[in-house]
Amino acid sequence: MEAFQEILKRSKNIVAIAGAGLSAGSGIPTFRGAGGLWRKYDAISLATPEAFRSDPSLVWQFYHYRRTIAGQKSPNAAHYALASLSIPSVLKRVAPNAESFTLVTQNIDGLSTRAFREVAQRHSLSERDIDNLTRDTIIEMHGRLFDVLCTDSSCGHREHNTTNPICPALAGTEEITERHHEIDEWPAIAPLDLPRCPKCDALARPGVVWFGEGIQRTYTIDSVVEKADLALVVGTSSTVYPASGYQSIVAESGGNVAVFNIDDDTISSGRHLSFIGKCEDILPTALF
Ligand SMILES: CC(C)NC(=O)[C@H](Cc1c[nH]c2ccccc12)NC(=O)[C@H](CCCC/N=C(/NCCC(=O)O)S[C@H]1O[C@H](COP(=O)(O)OP(=O)(O)OC[C@H]2O[C@@H](n3cnc4c(N)ncnc43)[C@H](O)[C@@H]2O)[C@@H](O)[C@H]1O)NC(=O)OCc1ccccc1
Numbered sequence: 001m002e003a004f005q006e007i008l009k010r011s012k013n014i015v016a017i018a019g020a021g022l023s024a025g026s027g028i029p030t031f032r033g034a035g036g037l038w039r040k041y042d043a044i045s046l047a048t049p050e051a052f053r054s055d056p057s058l059v060w061q062f063y064h065y066r067r068t069i070a071g072q073k074s075p076n077a078a079h080y081a082l083a084s085l086s087i088p089s090v091l092k093r094v095a096p097n098a099e100s101f102t103l104v105t106q107n108i109d110g111l112s113t114r115a116f117r118e119v120a121q122r123h124s125l126s127e128r129d130i131d132n133l134t135r136d137t138i139i140e141m142h143g144r145l146f147d148v149l150c151t152d153s154s155c156g157h158r159e160h161n162t163t164n165p166i167c168p169a170l171a172g173t174e175e176i177t178e179r180h181h182e183i184d185e186w187p188a189i190a191p192l193d194l195p196r197c198p199k200c201d202a203l204a205r206p207g208v209v210w211f212g213e214g215i216q217r218t219y220t221i222d223s224v225v226e227k228a229d230l231a232l233v234v235g236t237s238s239t240v241y242p243a244s245g246y247q248s249i250v251a252e253s254g255g256n257v258a259v260f261n262i263d264d265d266t267i268s269s270g271r272h273l274s275f276i277g278k279c280e281d282i283l284p285t286a287l288f
């Protein structure tokens with residue numbers, strides 16, 4: 001812990017790279033862990049553009065199920081700890097030489113943004129400062145569960161919509177999704193009864209990044225990772241690219257990497273510090 005505190009004191013540009021383990025403490029299932037989503041549901045037939053093209057009803061039931069879960073959960077101590085680093089005065093206290101902190105999260109649940117909004121309001125930041133700091137310090141690289149995107153690229157309307165169910169036809173399907181992992185037991189909903197674009201009435205899709213699709217804000221992330229001299233790797237199995245490659249870029253440029261994970265098999269070589277345990281228990285202590 002001392003070594004980490006020393007590094008924190010020296011660090012100038014800090015990046016946190018987060019995954020499902022960050023939200024596990026809030027009761028959101030991870031992907032690969034016990035009871036993980038990819039253990040129960042087949043990622044390729046539910047989280048790819050091809051899957052959506054061939055059967056939007058199935059994919060919308062999967063994301064309706066996850067919207068229902070995420071809508072019932074709240075940020076945990078790890079979300080708040082990272083969110084606090086987005087407040088310039090707090091960052092200065094924790095890392096006196098730091099010029100920047102950026103959270104790059106693979107999570108689409110929106111809990112980090114919610115945590116930051118709460119912390120920022122407690123620090124009586126203006127709404128405009130909150131919006132600017134959210135944009136500048138929190139990057140949801142795989143999109144947002146509560147964003148809805150028009151599938152007609154000439155329209156391209158995107159909006160944040162937390163209504164649940166987002167359309168009548170999805171009401172109650174979360175029970176079936178929960179009980180029956182075999183997708184052939186899920187009801188077939190006609191595309192006209194699925195979420196439609198409020199602008200052009202084309203079929204709408206969840207505003208998330210699927211496998212085979214380009215990530216959000218890739219150039220911003222690359223410049224953040226290139227200048228980082230400390231990476232906090234929080235609750236990720238580092239199995240999905242390009243997120244899994246960022247920590248080695250920081251290590252290769254002589255930066256430090258501190259890993260926070262309940263198990264130590266995600267620790268790879270390089271200049272690493274590892275904190276094994278629940279990030280919601282360890283991160284607040286390590287940072288404050
Ligand atoms: C499976 C993998 C090998 N495949 C890929 O990486 C692919 C393909 C690929 C591309 N390049 C490659 C190079 C090599 C190999 C493969 C590829 N990558 C892509 O397709 C990417 C995009 C991938 C994004 C997919 N979308 C997600 N999510 C949104 C949707 C949704 O959520 O439904 S990925 C999704 O899965 C990943 C899950 O990983 P984790 O979050 O780490 O979760 P996991 O359960 O695995 O681990 C949890 C960890 O937490 C720990 N933990 C648990 N509890 C706690 C706790 N309490 N405290 C601390 N730790 C804890 C556990 O021990 C564990 O270590 C996350 O990224 C998550 O967002 N796109 C792309 O490359 O496009 C090209 C392109 C480029 C330009 C232009 C056009 C196209």
Ligand SMILES: [Zn+2]
Nearest residue numbers: 150155197200
């Ligand atoms: Zn549209």
